[in-house]
Amino acid sequence: MNFPNSILILTYFLFFFNLHQKHIVALATIETCLDTFCQTNQPLIRFPFHIEGKQAKTCGYQGFKVSCNENEKTQTLLNLPYMKKLKIQKINYAKQELLVNDPNNCLPKQLLSLNLSSSPFDAVYYQQFTFFNCSFNLEYLTSKYKPIACLSDFPKYVVFATPSLSVFVHLSSICDLVDTVNVPVKSPFFDQVLSSELDDDLRLSWNSPACGRCESHGGRCGFQVNSTFEIDCYNVPPRQGISRGASYAIAICVGVPSLLCFISLLSWICSKFRFGTHGWAWAHGTVADFEALLDPQQYTNISGLDKSTIESYRKIVIGDIIHLPKSNGKTCPICLSDYMPKETVKTMPECEHCFHAQCIDEWLLLNASCPICRTSPTCVPSQNLAQS
Ligand SMILES: *[C@@H]1O[C@H](CO)[C@@H](O)[C@H](O)[C@H]1NC(C)=O
Ligand SMILES: *[C@@H]1O[C@H](CO)[C@@H](O)[C@H](O)[C@H]1NC(C)=O
Ligand SMILES: *[C@@H]1O[C@H](CO)[C@@H](O)[C@H](O)[C@H]1NC(C)=O
Numbered sequence: 001m002n003f004p005n006s007i008l009i010l011t012y013f014l015f016f017f018n019l020h021q022k023h024i025v026a027l028a029t030i031e032t033c034l035d036t037f038c039q040t041n042q043p044l045i046r047f048p049f050h051i052e053g054k055q056a057k058t059c060g061y062q063g064f065k066v067s068c069n070e071n072e073k074t075q076t077l078l079n080l081p082y083m084k085k086l087k088i089q090k091i092n093y094a095k096q097e098l099l100v101n102d103p104n105n106c107l108p109k110q111l112l113s114l115n116l117s118s119s120p121f122d123a124v125y126y127q128q129f130t131f132f133n134c135s136f137n138l139e140y141l142t143s144k145y146k147p148i149a150c151l152s153d154f155p156k157y158v159v160f161a162t163p164s165l166s167v168f169v170h171l172s173s174i175c176d177l178v179d180t181v182n183v184p185v186k187s188p189f190f191d192q193v194l195s196s197e198l199d200d201d202l203r204l205s206w207n208s209p210a211c212g213r214c215e216s217h218g219g220r221c222g223f224q225v226n227s228t229f230e231i232d233c234y235n236v237p238p239r240q241g242i243s244r245g246a247s248y249a250i251a252i253c254v255g256v257p258s259l260l261c262f263i264s265l266l267s268w269i270c271s272k273f274r275f276g277t278h279g280w281a282w283a284h285g286t287v288a289d290f291e292a293l294l295d296p297q298q299y300t301n302i303s304g305l306d307k308s309t310i311e312s313y314r315k316i317v318i319g320d321i322i323h324l325p326k327s328n329g330k331t332c333p334i335c336l337s338d339y340m341p342k343e344t345v346k347t348m349p350e351c352e353h354c355f356h357a358q359c360i361d362e363w364l365l366l367n368a369s370c371p372i373c374r375t376s377p378t379c380v381p382s383q384n385l386a387q388s
Contacts, residue, residue, distance in 0.1 A: 033059035033222060038068035038076045043091045045076065047222050047231075048209050052079075058223055061209050061231075063120040075103050080119045084110060089201050094216035097124060099186065099201040106150035108161060108198045111181050121204040123184030129161040129198065130168050134175035145171075145195040162195045305364045314347050315357055333372055334359035350375040 035046045036054050045051050050060025052067050060066075066088065069075040077085040078100060086100040098121075102110045112131065116122060134141055135157045141147075142158060145167065151159040159178065162168055186203045189196075211221030214233030224230045318341055330338050332345075332355050339345060344357040348370045355363070355371070369376045 038073045042068075042074075042076045043088055045091075046093070046220065048206075048211065049091070058228065061120075064206075069103065077103060080116070080121070082115050082118060083113065086110065086202075094212050095205075096207070096210070096212045097203060097205045099203055101199075101201050105199070107200075107202070108148045108151055108159070111183055111198060112179055114181065114184075116184070116204070120206045120208065122206070123182070124203045124205050125185050125188045126182045127163055127185045127188055128180060129163050129183050129196070130171075130180045131178035132160045132162070132171040132175040133178050134158050134160065134171065136174060141171075141174075146197055147195075148197055160195045161198050162193075163189060164192060164194050167194050303368060304366050305368050307365075310361055310364045313349060313360075316345050316347065316354075318343050318345060332356045332359055334363060348375065 033047060033050070033055055035044050036051055037044055038051070045055075045066055047059060048061035048064040049066050050057070050064065052065055054068075063081075065079045067077050067079060067085070069077060076088040078088050078098075079085055085103060087103040089099040089101055091098045101107055108131070111129075138154065138158050141160070142154075145160050145162070147158045147160055160167075160171060160175075161181075162171065183198065184202045184204055186201050209221065209231045211231065211233070214221050214236070217233075217236050219233045219236035221231055221233055224232045318339055332339060333353075334355050339356070345354045346357040346360045347354050348360075351370050351373050353370050353372045360371075363371055
């Protein structure tokens with residue numbers, strides 16, 4: 001590393017961030033539709049949603065039609081194809097998510113006819129619930145499981161919805177199975193839930209139009225002028241205080257010279273000790289290690305493991321039931337795909353962390369440590385360098 005090089009890099013960064021800033025400014029020239037709502041306490045409606053009758057059709061994206069309920073306007077309703085209307089509780093434009101419920105306070109009834117296939121929306125989390133309609137032993141069943149009040153007519157019949165396999169087995173022997181439904185729940189139940197009233201809001205998300213990034217920068221999304229399909233981001237406010245480009249530039253301006261000063265000072269101190277009196281023998285070792293760190297070729301030579309060591313690590317072929325020695329979840333931390341039956345996984349002997357065999361083999365050829373906890377095998381030379 002020398003001075004002319006770092007100045008070159010610095011100039012490049014300044015040029016690049018300048019370009020980036022200009023790009024954002026160039027988008028801020030498109031006309032906009034105004035935000036609106038059904039009533040002041042109701043969610044703000046803007047692109048991609050639009051309220052029929054209140055806003056021009058060009059203010060909304062196809063499939064995002066919203067209406068207010070007939071008389072009081074106390075509800076903001078989402079109109080989905082092939083479905084009854086859903087009540088919008090909240091819209092998160094930046095995350096491209098919304099929470100919905102039933103306008104008549106009987107969400108399970110809507111769930112039994114839920115069909116999102118021809119809408120732009122999908123679930124963030126799905127959880128499967130099975131609905132049962134029971135007519136016998138109602139006292140006993142309602143003491144054990146939570147019934148859905150709005151679908152039940154107590155002395156005659158009671159309806160339950162359960163995600164639990166054991167409750168499913170129990171109820172299917174004494175009740176009528178109504179349907180099994182994928183529910184777009186607000187957050188997944190990690191605990192064992194026996195039965196649910198299913199009255200909590202549903203969480204839906206949309207992928208297109210992708211306005212989340214624009215919204216999270218404080219901008220607004222809309223159709224390009226005279227277009228009904230191409231969207232653009234506009235009105236992005238200028239950054240407060242120091243721009244990102246400037247802060248990078250400052251970091252580089254201050255950081256690079258400081259680092260160079262530090263390295264020069266360190267080598268000056270080291271050379272002093274090396275050529276000083278006989279009492280400083282340890283200084284040779286320090287300088288050698290330090291130079292090894294700076295020399296990239298030497299560093300790569302010592303960093304990986306040899307093939308025979310890698311081959312010696314314990315392999316496990318996954319059966320139909322996935323059970324690994326140390327629970328690192330069901331996902332390989334290197335390739336981020338789930339373990340499947342019949343795949344081979346490998347464990348690190350020091351920490352027992354698991355990975356796909358071919359993933360960890362490639363990693364270990366380049367790095368001598370566990371990718372999760374950085375534990376190094378004890379038999380590798382210069383392991384303290386590999387760990388640093
Ligand atoms: C949902 O509606 C589509 C028609 O848009 C239909 O083809 C599909 O079978 C329906 N799915 C369910 C589960 O009813
Ligand atoms: C449950 O069964 C009763 C008759 O026993 C019927 O009237 C009712 O509609 C059923 N409810 C559901 C949700 O299937
Ligand atoms: C948009 O269309 C109108 C008429 O259809 C035209 O007068 C106007 O110039 C167009 N604007 C742009 C930017 O193309």
